[in-house]
Amino acid sequence: MTERRSRIAVDMDDVIAHTIDRFAEIYRKNHQIELNEKILYGKEIREVLPPELKHTVSTYVNEPGFFRHITVMPGSQKVLRELTGRYDVYIVSAAMEFKNSLIDKFEWLQEHFPFIPWTNIIFCGHKIVDVDIIIDDRIRNFVGFGGRKLLYSSSHNMLVEGYERVNNWQEIADRLL
Numbered sequence: 142m143t144e145r146r147s148r149i150a151v152d153m154d155d156v157i158a159h160t161i162d163r164f165a166e167i168y169r170k171n172h173q174i175e176l177n178e179k180i181l182y183g184k185e186i187r188e189v190l191p192p193e194l195k196h197t198v199s200t201y202v203n204e205p206g207f208f209r210h211i212t213v214m215p216g217s218q219k220v221l222r223e224l225t226g227r228y229d230v231y232i233v234s235a236a237m238e239f240k241n242s243l244i245d246k247f248e249w250l251q252e253h254f255p256f257i258p259w260t261n262i263i264f265c266g267h268k269i270v271d272v273d274i275i276i277d278d279r280i281r282n283f284v285g286f287g288g289r290k291l292l293y294s295s296s297h298n299m300l301v302e303g304y305e306r307v308n309n310w311q312e313i314a315d316r317l318l
């Protein structure tokens with residue numbers, strides 16, 4: 142029997158895509174509100190917005206184009222490419238939550254991660270996937286998963302404890318390569 146390579150599921154938002162930066166840019170430009178790591182420490186964006194603006198988070202993420210114009214998380218392209226040499230790498234994103242994100246996310250991946258074939262892109266709801274390692278910034282995506290869980294640090298999860306945490310892509314490289 143040939144042994145299969147280990148599989149890794151990698152999340153998109155706030156793991157390979159710097160989605161918080163996109164929000165920061167929008168709220169700075171449209172509402173003159175500063176969202177930075179210090180303000181967002183341990184909090185969701187919604188929680189730090191004034192009451193009259195809380196609903197705008199879902200408005201923005203549902204707009205076509207929101208997910209097409211996000212900066213790439215530093216180091217993620219290089220390390221992910223290296224990981225593909227050792228592991229079967231899958232991009233697993235709960236994209237079904239936002240129907241307009243589907244094409245945006247696919248095109249974004251084709252532009253920034255062209256070495257990930259379409260066969261290794263999984264847009265889903267719940268992340269019920271047969272992999273060995275999951276890298277994600279949301280612990281809700283670890284529920285029921287028996288493999289190795291790497292919690293990617295993001296301002297909103299900084300107060301979460303009890304998980305193997307990685308703070309950047311270099312740390313992922315150090316642990317997995």
Ligand SMILES: [Mg+2]
Pocket residue numbers: 152153154155156277278279
């Ligand atoms: Mg995420």
